[in-house]
Amino acid sequence: MIRVTVNGAAHRFERPLAVEELIARLELAGKKVAVERNGEIVPKSAHAATQVADGDALEIVVAVGGG
Numbered sequence: 001m002i003r004v005t006v007n008g009a010a011h012r013f014e015r016p017l018a019v020e021e022l023i024a025r026l027e028l029a030g031k032k033v034a035v036e037r038n039g040e041i042v043p044k045s046a047h048a049a050t051q052v053a054d055g056d057a058l059e060i061v062v063a064v065g066g067g
Contacts, residue, residue, distance in 0.1 A: 002054035016054070020047040023060070032063040 002013050006026065017025075019035055019042055035042040036059040042050050052058065 002052070004052055004055070005057045007059055013052075016051050018048055019050045019052060019058075022052050022058070023047065026060070028060065028062060034061045034063070035059070 002016055004011050004013070004022075006022070013022075013025075019037065023029055023033060023035070035047065037050065037052070038057055
């Protein structure tokens with residue numbers, strides 16, 4: 001079991017997972033998002049390869065169009 005913080009909220013997962021899988025589990029797949037993990041930006045090209053580990057703190061921002 002791993003524990004991570006996403007946008008200030010605690011989450012538990014049964015195993016480590018990639019940022020890409022985390023985005024899907026949070027029902028954000030297909031949306032334009034920016035991800036920060038432990039204070040560092042995770043480029044979209046690295047979402048599949050970047051593992052989320054126990055104790056990580058993530059901020060996920062969804063881009064919203066407007067005018």
